[in-house]
Amino acid sequence: MSDLEARIRHWFEHIGEMTPEHVEARRDVELVITKLDDGQLRVAEIDENNDVLVHEWVKQAILLLFRLRGMETTQAGPFEFHDKLDLKTDFARRGVRVVPGASARRGSYLSPGVIMMPSYVNIGAWVGPGSMVDTWATVGSCAQIGANVHLAGGVGIGGVLEPANAVPVVIEDGAFIGSRCMVVEGARVGRGSVLGAGTILSPSIPVIDAETGDEVSRGYLPDYCVAVSAQRRREYPGGEFFLPCVLIIKRMDEKERHSKVALNSLLRDHGVAT
Ligand SMILES: CC(C)(COP(=O)(O)OP(=O)(O)OC[C@H]1O[C@@H](n2cnc3c(N)ncnc32)[C@H](O)[C@@H]1OP(=O)(O)O)[C@@H](O)C(=O)NCCC(=O)NCCS
Known part of the structure; x- marks a missing residue:
């Protein structure tokens, strides 16, 4: 120590x-x-x-x-803020592109090649090289985002501060998180996996393999899977209800990239923010 x-x-x-x-x-x-x-x-x-x-x-x-x-009051043009923590600075030296409207707190780490569209990265978060934090995406405190990850518009990556030993959300290298997904409470998305738009992944949500019908985990989407939000039937004394689950509809091999995700990367490589 x-x-x-x-x-x-x-x-x-x-x-x-x-x-x-x-x-x-x-x-x-x-x-x-x-x-x-x-x-x-x-x-x-x-x-x-x-x-x-x-x-x-x-x-x-x-x-x-x-x-x-x-608490301190700060000002940027006509905007006033009242907070305890500083914002991150020095983006040119860090090789990070920050579009107006984006902010990251000091104490988060943005690797070279990160692009922040108008979005937010909280303290303790780590974002790997080449990753895109798209418009209105939020990266919560201590979340760990790998290299070449795409967090699409409006994605909510949950923050976990307390208790101190709680596991943060982890998105591994090359993953693609579709628009408006919520990944919270220490959930994890494996390398190269794709989470379809509007999916909620938390440690309470079963991840089910569409091929076998088996529950493979709760809150963990394994590597190189394509998964979407689905529903599972549940009987309660009050009747039959449909609770959400995450359904793996495809497994890719390591070298494969999902065609829709590859298209997004291509657009980015040519300077078109998606
Ligand atoms: C998950 C995704 C990659 C799947 O694409 P795909 O492999 O081409 O699969 P398909 O579109 O053929 O869909 C397969 C099945 O899943 C369903 N599905 C697809 N996306 C879904 C989603 N987000 N939620 C729920 N079901 C979905 C389809 O309806 C289809 O059902 P069917 O077999 O009965 O027709 C894609 O739908 C997606 O969500 N991409 C992310 C989009 C996004 O957020 N882009 C950000 C920039 S705009």
Whole structure:
């Protein structure tokens, strides 16, 4: 355990006593946020067993930050804001394209080649190289978005801050998340998978294979699958109801890219934002 981690864990044990006047704790926490902002630290990553490993102490630092910062009023042209946290800056150096109306909080990491259409990325989130955060998409706190991912318009990637050991949403490399999907509460989309427009994926939602009818998981769409929102029949004392599920309608091999997704990438490569 590094000294910095030990100190953050110590401050977190005393989180109830933290105020903006606590200079020492604030110095440590701000250092963690700077490292998150530059991509030197991550809240979570996939380990060698393909499990999501959460660096709990990094999340503790984010939780402490809210105690250690006071409210401040800032202004951008006619717009006024009143908040505790700073916005991310220095996009040209980072090689990130940010369309007016987009904002990311300091302490999120945007890799080179990321495009932010008017969208939002919260603190602790990590977005991999070449990924597109399309119009009105939101990337919640601590969510982990891989390389060359497309989050289509209006996608809601849920944020998870508390408890500190809670697993964040993970979208793996090359995934395509269709318009207005909601991926929340530590749900995970595997490499190269496609989630059809308007699908909700959470750890409560069964993922069912259309070929076999089997439930393959809850809240985890495996690698290289194409899945859409569907319904499953449920009997309750009050009658028959249809609850949502995620239905895998296709499995692709590793090299394959879904034709509709490939079209989107092609348009982007030629500078047409989709
Ligand atoms: C999931 C998706 C990739 C599937 O495309 P596809 O492989 O060509 O599959 P099809 O369109 O043939 O659909 C297969 C079946 O799933 C159904 N389906 C397709 N998309 C669906 C969705 N989003 N929700 C529910 N059902 C869907 C179709 O009705 C079809 O049913 P059928 O077999 O009874 O006709 C595509 O429908 C999709 O949602 N793309 C994302 C679009 C998007 O968000 N773009 C963002 C930029 S505009």
